[in-house]
Amino acid sequence: MIKQIIGGKTVKTVYADMSAADLAVLQPLMEGKLEIYDKKFEGGTATSVPTEMNYIRFSVGKKISKNVTMSASVSVPHIKQGKSFADCKAIVIGAFDCGFESDAKCDYSNLIGSLSAKE
Secondary structure, three states, X not given: OEEEEEOOEEEEEEOOOOOHHHHHHHHHHOOOEEEEOOOOOOOOOOXXXXXXXXXXXXXXXXXXXXXXXXXXXXXXXXXXXXXXXXHHHHHHOOOOEOOOOOOOEOOEEEEEEEEOOEO
C-alpha cells in the first residue's frame, strides 16, 4: 500500500498488489512524500454488492476522570444484513482502544448514525 502525501495532506492511498521491487520502480513516478506499507492481512468474504447498504457510524470512548472522556469515531460502510448497533456494541466495548493516542480500552459506545441498520 502506498500513501501519497502532497502539501502535508494525504491525497491518495493506493492499494498495489506488487512486489517490493515493483514498488521501488513506481516511487520515482509519484509526486510528493510516499509512505509504503506492507499488507499484513486481508479479511472478510467476497459477496455481491447488496441492493441496500447497511452503513453504521458509532463512537467508542472511556471516561478518564470527572467530566473528561477520550473518544474516537468509527465508520463501517456496510455491516451484514440483520446486524444492529447492539451487535457492534457487544463486540467493541472492551476490545477497541478509546482514542487514537491511547492503549486504554473503551468502556462505552454510542450510535452516531446509520442507514438501514436496525437499532
